[in-house]
Amino acid sequence: MKWAVVLCALVALTECMHKETLEEQGLLDEFLKKHPYNPTAKFNSVFARASSETLTNDYDLSYFGVISIGTPPQSFKVIFDTGSSNLWVPSVYCKSQPCTNHKTFDPSKSFTFRSTSRTVAIQYGTGAMTGILGYDTVTIGSIVDKSQVFGLSETEPGSFLYYVAFDGILGLAYPSISSSGATPVFDNIMNQGLVSQDLFSFYLSRDSQAGSVVTFGGIDPSYYTGNINWIPVTSQTYWEITMDNITVSGNVVACSSGCRAIVDTGTSLYTVNCNNAKSMPEVTFNINGVPFTLPSTAYVFQRTSGCSSGFGQDYNDLWILGDVFIRIYYSIFDRGNNRVGLAQAA
Numbered sequence: 001m002k003w004a005v006v007l008c009a010l011v012a013l014t015e016c017m018h019k020e021t022l023e024e025q026g027l028l029d030e031f032l033k034k035h036p037y038n039p040t041a042k043f044n045s046v047f048a049r050a051s052s053e054t055l056t057n058d059y060d061l062s063y064f065g066v067i068s069i070g071t072p073p074q075s076f077k078v079i080f081d082t083g084s085s086n087l088w089v090p091s092v093y094c095k096s097q098p099c100t101n102h103k104t105f106d107p108s109k110s111f112t113f114r115s116t117s118r119t120v121a122i123q124y125g126t127g128a129m130t131g132i133l134g135y136d137t138v139t140i141g142s143i144v145d146k147s148q149v150f151g152l153s154e155t156e157p158g159s160f161l162y163y164v165a166f167d168g169i170l171g172l173a174y175p176s177i178s179s180s181g182a183t184p185v186f187d188n189i190m191n192q193g194l195v196s197q198d199l200f201s202f203y204l205s206r207d208s209q210a211g212s213v214v215t216f217g218g219i220d221p222s223y224y225t226g227n228i229n230w231i232p233v234t235s236q237t238y239w240e241i242t243m244d245n246i247t248v249s250g251n252v253v254a255c256s257s258g259c260r261a262i263v264d265t266g267t268s269l270y271t272v273n274c275n276n277a278k279s280m281p282e283v284t285f286n287i288n289g290v291p292f293t294l295p296s297t298a299y300v301f302q303r304t305s306g307c308s309s310g311f312g313q314d315y316n317d318l319w320i321l322g323d324v325f326i327r328i329y330y331s332i333f334d335r336g337n338n339r340v341g342l343a344q345a346a
């Protein structure tokens with residue numbers, strides 16, 4: 001079924017978050033108290049019709065930003081996820097556990113809301129959401145996206161969404177993998193001509209909670225150095241590209257005859273053996289004839305619960321270049337030209 005595939009990129013993230021947050025719940029609560037979430041979205045005047053949205057690094061597990069839906073606005077923390085295509089948030093119709101400790105959208109409190117009878121169902125590795133589709137105004141930074149279709153959750157089975165800091169997900173992949181054929185947010189933004197360039201760019205900060213940013217409609221030169229390497233999108237589903245091979249010290253260790261890879265902001269961590277982690281070398285991803293190297297310090301994280309690595313092979317033979325890769329390489333997702341731009345992050 002399509003949906004088993006569509007959000008597989010989130011499987012690793014959610015499983016990891018579930019485990020990590022369960023074990024570190026006390027720590028995380030304390031941390032968030034000391035670093036209260038600040039939902040500021042700043043407009044970047046460098047660009048005409050571009051808007052930058054501040055992202056919060058949630059314990060290196062995910063990066064989320066704040067959007068608002070409805071009139072007057074109701075705000076939500078969402079993951080800007082290039083590995084899926086639907087926007088959905090919890091709603092007042094939902095009685096599941098994750099809806100008790102997250103913001104819920106109340107359509108009766110928005111005079112711009114339009115209901116539909118269409119349903120939506122999204123399957124994750126450790127859970128799922130089901131709900132109904134509705135239309136309303138979605139505000140992201142300075143972008144006012146009118147008549148945006150989105151999911152209002154009615155059920156959020158399982159417990160993993162209970163433990164995460166974000167309320168919902170804003171998918172930034174292609175419409176072909178959108179559940180119920182719902183028009184993705186960036187497609188609606190492009191259709192309304194709300195951005196001067198049909199692309200968006202991610203800078204993910206490394207250690208601190210602050211400093212990460214997604215820019216809709218522009219490329220911010222202050223976040224990268226050197227040239228941008230452009231790589232064609234090979235399948236307009238996820239942000240899928242072709243990788244030539246993966247090498248360590250010049251020897252091919254995987255993907256010897258080429259393989260598929262996706263650049264996915266919604267995937268953070270995989271579990272690796274801590275003993276192996278200590279001796280892990282730098283790894284080079286050769287893409288479109290250009291080497292992209294990650295030192296082990298970039299991709300191995302020691303935690304109380306064990307060690308995690310930031311890339312891995314998904315069960316659909318897709319290599320996932322997730323958050324740890326994007327922390328090293330400023331990433332531009334160019335819908336206008338169906339290509340991904342990678343440059344050394346500043």
Ligand SMILES: *[C@@H]1O[C@H](CO)[C@@H](O)[C@H](O)[C@H]1NC(C)=O
Pocket residue numbers: 244245247250251252286287288289290291
């Ligand atoms: C890996 O791919 C690159 C092209 O990106 C190629 O130049 C190189 O020869 C390949 N490495 C090996 C060991 O095959």
